[in-house]
Amino acid sequence: METQIIKFYQTGSFAVGNRLLDESQRSVQANMRRSNSLNSGHRACQGCGEALGARYAIDAAMQATSNQLIAVNATGCLEVFSTPYPETSWQLPWIHSLFGNAAAVATGVAAAMRVKGRQDVRVIAQGGDGGTTDIGFGCLSGMFERNDDVLYICYDNEGYMNTGVQRSSATPPAARTSTTAAIGEEPGNGFGQGKFVPAIAMAHEIPYVATASVAYLRDLEAKVHRAMSLRGARYLHIFVPCPLGWGAASEDTIRLARLVVETGLFPLFEAEHGEVTGRYQIRHRVPVEEYLRLQKRYSHLLGKRPAVATIARIQAMAERNIRRYGLLGEEA
Amino acid sequence: MLKQIEGSHAVAEAVSLCRPEVICAYPISPQTHIVEALGEMVKSGELDRCEFINVESEFAAMSVAIGASAAGARTYTATASQGLLFMAEAVYNAAGLGLPIVMTDANRAIGAPINIWNDHSDALSMRDSGWIQLFAETNQEALDLHILAFRLAEELSLPVMVCMDGFILTHAYERVDMPTQQQVDRFLPPYEPRQVLDPREPVSIGAMVGPEAFSEVRYLAHAKQLQALERIPVLAGEFSTIFGRESGRLVHRYRTEDAETVVIAMGSVMGTIKDVVDEMRASGVSIGALGICSYRPAPLAVIRETVKGARRVVVLEKSLAVGLGGILATDVRMALSGLHLHGYTVIAGLGGRPILKSSLHALFERAGRDELEHVTFLDLNWDVVNRVLERERTTRRSGSIAENVLRDVGVPTASGV
Amino acid sequence: MDKLFAITLDVGSSLANKTGTWRTYRPVYVDRLPPCNNQCPAGENIQAWLYLAEEGRYEDAWRKIMEENPFPAIMGRVCYHTCESACNRGALDEAVGINGVERFLGDQAIKHEWRIEPGSPTGRRVLVVGAGPAGLSCAYHLARLGHAVTVLEGADKAGGMVRYSIPKYRMPREKLNQEIKRIADMGVEIRLSSPVSDLAAEMKKGRYDAAFVAVGAQLGRHLPLPSSGGVAVLDAVQILRDLEHEEAVPLRGRVIVYGGGNTAFDVARSAVRLGALESLVVYRRTREKMPAHRSEIREALEEGVTLRCLSTITEVGTGAVTIERMELDAKGRSQPTGEREMIPATTVVLALGQDTDLGLLTGVPGLRVENGLVQVDRNLATGATGIWAGGDIVPADRNATVAIGHGKKAARQIDAWLRGEVLRRPAKPELASADMMNTWYYSDAPRAIRPILEAVRRTSGFAEVVGDYDEGTALYEARRCMSCGNCFECDNCYGVCPDNAVIKLGPGERFEFNYDYCKGCGVCISECPCGAIRRVPEAI
Ligand SMILES: Cc1cc2nc3c(=O)[nH]c(=O)nc-3n(C[C@H](O)[C@H](O)[C@H](O)COP(=O)(O)OP(=O)(O)OC[C@H]3O[C@@H](n4cnc5c(N)ncnc54)[C@H](O)[C@@H]3O)c2cc1C
Ligand SMILES: Cc1ncc(C[n+]2csc(CCOP(=O)(O)OP(=O)(O)O)c2C)c(N)n1
Ligand code: SF4
Numbered sequence A: 001m002e003t004q005i006i007k008f009y010q011t012g013s014f015a016v017g018n019r020l021l022d023e024s025q026r027s028v029q030a031n032m033r034r035s036n037s038l039n040s041g042h043r044a045c046q047g048c049g050e051a052l053g054a055r056y057a058i059d060a061a062m063q064a065t066s067n068q069l070i071a072v073n074a075t076g077c078l079e080v081f082s083t084p085y086p087e088t089s090w091q092l093p094w095i096h097s098l099f100g101n102a103a104a105v106a107t108g109v110a111a112a113m114r115v116k117g118r119q120d121v122r123v124i125a126q127g128g129d130g131g132t133t134d135i136g137f138g139c140l141s142g143m144f145e146r147n148d149d150v151l152y153i154c155y156d157n158e159g160y161m162n163t164g165v166q167r168s169s170a171t172p173p174a175a176r177t178s179t180t181a182a183i184g185e186e187p188g189n190g191f192g193q194g195k196f197v198p199a200i201a202m203a204h205e206i207p208y209v210a211t212a213s214v215a216y217l218r219d220l221e222a223k224v225h226r227a228m229s230l231r232g233a234r235y236l237h238i239f240v241p242c243p244l245g246w247g248a249a250s251e252d253t254i255r256l257a258r259l260v261v262e263t264g265l266f267p268l269f270e271a272e273h274g275e276v277t278g279r280y281q282i283r284h285r286v287p288v289e290e291y292l293r294l295q296k297r298y299s300h301l302l303g304k305r306p307a308v309a310t311i312a313r314i315q316a317m318a319e320r321n322i323r324r325y326g327l328l329g330e331e332a
Numbered sequence B: 001m002l003k004q005i006e007g008s009h010a011v012a013e014a015v016s017l018c019r020p021e022v023i024c025a026y027p028i029s030p031q032t033h034i035v036e037a038l039g040e041m042v043k044s045g046e047l048d049r050c051e052f053i054n055v056e057s058e059f060a061a062m063s064v065a066i067g068a069s070a071a072g073a074r075t076y077t078a079t080a081s082q083g084l085l086f087m088a089e090a091v092y093n094a095a096g097l098g099l100p101i102v103m104t105d106a107n108r109a110i111g112a113p114i115n116i117w118n119d120h121s122d123a124l125s126m127r128d129s130g131w132i133q134l135f136a137e138t139n140q141e142a143l144d145l146h147i148l149a150f151r152l153a154e155e156l157s158l159p160v161m162v163c164m165d166g167f168i169l170t171h172a173y174e175r176v177d178m179p180t181q182q183q184v185d186r187f188l189p190p191y192e193p194r195q196v197l198d199p200r201e202p203v204s205i206g207a208m209v210g211p212e213a214f215s216e217v218r219y220l221a222h223a224k225q226l227q228a229l230e231r232i233p234v235l236a237g238e239f240s241t242i243f244g245r246e247s248g249r250l251v252h253r254y255r256t257e258d259a260e261t262v263v264i265a266m267g268s269v270m271g272t273i274k275d276v277v278d279e280m281r282a283s284g285v286s287i288g289a290l291g292i293c294s295y296r297p298a299p300l301a302v303i304r305e306t307v308k309g310a311r312r313v314v315v316l317e318k319s320l321a322v323g324l325g326g327i328l329a330t331d332v333r334m335a336l337s338g339l340h341l342h343g344y345t346v347i348a349g350l351g352g353r354p355i356l357k358s359s360l361h362a363l364f365e366r367a368g369r370d371e372l373e374h375v376t377f378l379d380l381n382w383d384v385v386n387r388v389l390e391r392e393r394t395t396r397r398s399g400s401i402a403e404n405v406l407r408d409v410g411v412p413t414a415s416g417v
Numbered sequence C: 001m002d003k004l005f006a007i008t009l010d011v012g013s014s015l016a017n018k019t020g021t022w023r024t025y026r027p028v029y030v031d032r033l034p035p036c037n038n039q040c041p042a043g044e045n046i047q048a049w050l051y052l053a054e055e056g057r058y059e060d061a062w063r064k065i066m067e068e069n070p071f072p073a074i075m076g077r078v079c080y081h082t083c084e085s086a087c088n089r090g091a092l093d094e095a096v097g098i099n100g101v102e103r104f105l106g107d108q109a110i111k112h113e114w115r116i117e118p119g120s121p122t123g124r125r126v127l128v129v130g131a132g133p134a135g136l137s138c139a140y141h142l143a144r145l146g147h148a149v150t151v152l153e154g155a156d157k158a159g160g161m162v163r164y165s166i167p168k169y170r171m172p173r174e175k176l177n178q179e180i181k182r183i184a185d186m187g188v189e190i191r192l193s194s195p196v197s198d199l200a201a202e203m204k205k206g207r208y209d210a211a212f213v214a215v216g217a218q219l220g221r222h223l224p225l226p227s228s229g230g231v232a233v234l235d236a237v238q239i240l241r242d243l244e245h246e247e248a249v250p251l252r253g254r255v256i257v258y259g260g261g262n263t264a265f266d267v268a269r270s271a272v273r274l275g276a277l278e279s280l281v282v283y284r285r286t287r288e289k290m291p292a293h294r295s296e297i298r299e300a301l302e303e304g305v306t307l308r309c310l311s312t313i314t315e316v317g318t319g320a321v322t323i324e325r326m327e328l329d330a331k332g333r334s335q336p337t338g339e340r341e342m343i344p345a346t347t348v349v350l351a352l353g354q355d356t357d358l359g360l361l362t363g364v365p366g367l368r369v370e371n372g373l374v375q376v377d378r379n380l381a382t383g384a385t386g387i388w389a390g391g392d393i394v395p396a397d398r399n400a401t402v403a404i405g406h407g408k409k410a411a412r413q414i415d416a417w418l419r420g421e422v423l424r425r426p427a428k429p430e431l432a433s434a435d436m437m438n439t440w441y442y443s444d445a446p447r448a449i450r451p452i453l454e455a456v457r458r459t460s461g462f463a464e465v466v467g468d469y470d471e472g473t474a475l476y477e478a479r480r481c482m483s484c485g486n487c488f489e490c491d492n493c494y495g496v497c498p499d500n501a502v503i504k505l506g507p508g509e510r511f512e513f514n515y516d517y518c519k520g521c522g523v524c525i526s527e528c529p530c531g532a533i534r535r536v537p538e539a540i
């Protein structure tokens, strides 16, 4: 890809658009003719990060493949809010089968395309964190291990939202969900549990693994582009705030997706064949409280008598990520 | 071409003649030989333009099949027993999405206790999944049914499960007449999906449907099976024109015309039953047999028509509706409502227990005298059972029944060692 | 395709579901008032012209300035640019270098000879008295509105104090001349060496329909200092005027400038350039209290000017002056201490402010003068019908930018009056305050430094001290602008809406909300970098 040297411009590449760039260098989302793969009229909650993340990712993939794309969707909010009979919001060929089998269904679609000699048609599987890190994990790992030509996208909102905000293996420590009440010795979700699937994906040594956040659009789109330029199994884990499940204001969706990165709680990086090849360096580092404070699921930590020790443990998690992924660059 | 081969290989060859495009499977006895053979054919290039995918579970197998089929590929998989249950959710889903997948079920019992031998519990557990389920009596029929299954599935846009008795058929070396590629090609046109995932005409498949339309969707699934009831005999007719033999009818009648006793069964046991029928006929007993090939859709009218002149019906099945009795028998009873005849249920051959001719002779004779219980467990070891039950009555014992039975029959159990 | 009933759906079908009904709040695009615009005494729409400059559309940017202010090349040099102190970017890193970009644009216009066409003639005649910034600004705006304007100027050159007081090293004359010439080229008649002594008579004679008076404050303020006559006591305004006329100015030896305003420093810095042995500024209050601009003081010190604060001159002797030390009282006012000291001096220059000479207004009915200032209402109308006044002669801050703003305001009032209308001020939009901004989106970008002429080169002549931005720097600086309160088409709202409820109308056309689908989540409002979207409750 040819790159244009951008003379300094107000927003650089932080905002969605940049009117001073060549059309070819702009974000997909800035394009007047973007595909809006997930169209208006869907029933996601106000400010749903998952709806946003899905459009960001799929639009980018549509652009990367000249619209030769098929999507497979796991059960979950994204599926439910996008395709309640008689209305669908999807503008590309799309199939929903089950909660835990999106990766395998996608393998099947990819196999069909290969056997029919239509390798130009690319396949994406997508699901929530529950559909990915828990119930769909077997199929996901199988797809990885076989190196099937599928990009799997996990929209991580840190819980089973569609069924009423229960804990998943992606729910962070201390967070309240409807199955990890904010009561008892260790209120909210326990520490020392859960899994970080991007790292597990890397252990499969698949061609490409990346994390992204809806607050970093250009980064997200670049990662989708990179993923679509490769063949084989690829994994993209996108952080998507859920205002309903987290007890956050609907307008804070992107702010949260930004703070989680700037605190270090969610590292943005990419890896090829099991090795980290790029990382986002924190731009304005903030303490975790700033992120926690905006969410009712953490309100038991903050009130009048803040749970200092618990917050410190969360801060330590952020610091561990910063160290592990080198999120502060040289000084880290 | 006549061949003396193992049932599994016969099926594998037949599937290969159907030009499948995607095959995905996960190993489980007694299905293994089928997919091993197919895997080899793909790898060797003998079966080209086909993807063979080694998946990580049966759930994935059916899921890959769903994806492949939805994307317009002719798709095949095979499983049995635990595997079928492990993919159960996807089995229903494939039918709901109207995907013409063909799957072999090498029928096998379901645990616990784990048991690799034949009965029909696995297939019958999926009877309401929306799949068409066809039972083969012989290896020849198993082979033929696969060819028919693809044609039927694709015509109706419904998945078809071909059930063949594990080991008894899958592992038996028998002579079969293997059709030629031309014959198969004549019978089975290339797959033209009714709806397909294609960027040229995008659609959303698999919507969430609420109370406002769900009943209609289910009724349409039912109506489709009723259509199959009409199409199966038609296709079987076409089949015999091209291949020169009868295969894949709704039912197979054997000396039922004037029979006072009609024995109803499915699968390979029909061979033994037919032998017994012949022997009893020779000694002047008015008996016949009706083999059900199409278990789903259930050919209720044909069954009724066949048995309406008889005095009694004996349903012999390799399955048990625990706490109720027969599964097939219950279905047959649907066909008999209003007819005044005796109906007997015989549970036989569970977990691979041999069904002996001698036992059948005795059974049918007692049936002829109307001395049979409503539900009979063929060749049950009553000593063991009674001893367990007796003890259970006195001491309510916890733990697995299986272990307790083994203890009673004198086999050392893991916990006993 | 033979689609399954209910299970398979056609694309586009969700458009039937108008999710806009969920909304309790709606986002509405607004244009809020950027603090820079709010602050600019000339009423420039700074954000708007920076926006155009960002795209490299310099001529458009310049024309945007010209809608409010005819002197970007002058303003880009002498304006005290209080806009920059108000700039929201100051809280992020440093204020945008607005003034430098303005100068760049002004110079571009001169270089490329961009012109402004006068409005179509109205047949109305307006008299402007005084060709200072106020008078010329008024003449320019009136000409744009199609009125015939005559400017009567007492001096032999136009420009007022900008020419006769601001030294060349700050305001090169060719730039001044060019910007004035552009106004003359619009058909404005500027009659030089034509002092007006009786306004009423002049109006009658010239049959003017209206007049704007902007004769400035030309008289240097005097202080009766006991003097033995051995040291020359001069007037700052006079010295600067003489400098402009290139007359020999007696700034030699040890020069003491009395006063702490810009005038004092202009003289002190001129003295350095004329080869004075020493140039000392004496001021009675503290350095912090000096009214002179910070940059003015800094540059003066760099050039070798020295300061003596908290000091008054009590007596002018021979070859020396007596200085009394002052100290601050509890209220922070400076009080004499009685401690005195003699310091050597060759010349003393009084830079203690200016007074007006309003003789020409005597006898104008209804016109009121108090404390030497013409009394005007908020529209700059005097008590006399058809006569407006502005600039240094009315009660307001005395600087060129204010004067230019007055000229514009008066012109618009005069125009409305001539058309028999009352000019209605549009309601002032809400201020785009810093808390409405989402500054995350702005790249970290320290301010560009304007090149400064080296001190040694400065002190040896009257070359311009503060250099120009080159194009790259001007562009960079323009692009640092955050476009406070005004959409700059960053596409954020268009991108971040989870419901695609923002319609992008195309370059320059901005956006529209599609209220059929907007659920009112407010993400666009939060993520608009510049605070150009307002949250408005729905009437339910
Ligand atoms: C030394 C010095 C430095 C300054 N530096 C700056 C600076 O850096 N930035 C800034 O913004 N401001 C500066 N100022 C202030 C600024 O110059 C004045 O506020 C501004 O020029 C006022 O404009 P005006 O049009 O009201 O009056 P003036 O500029 O004074 O113009 C009035 C004009 O009217 C003419 N005139 C007077 N009487 C008559 C008459 N009877 N008939 C006809 N014509 C007449 C005069 O000759 C003059 O040309 C400075 C002032 C001084 C003294
Ligand atoms: C086999 C199965 N188990 C459980 C469910 C119920 N279920 C549907 S969606 C869902 C939660 C989805 O969570 P996640 O994948 O994180 O997606 P989200 O809704 O949070 O976007 C659950 C538990 C199901 N549909 N299928
Ligand atoms: S519950 Fe959360 S993930 Fe689901 S639609 Fe609402 S905001 Fe989106």
Ligand code: SF4
Residues within 6 Å of the ligand: C034, C035, C036, C037, C046, C047, C050, C086, C087, C088, C089, C096, C098, C480, C481, C482, C483, C484
């Ligand atoms: S950032 Fe731009 S719009 Fe905002 S105050 Fe500064 S110059 Fe004005």
Ligand SMILES: [Mg+2]
Residues within 6 Å of the ligand: A128, A129, A130, A155, A156, A157, A158, A159, A160, A161
């Ligand atoms: Mg989730």
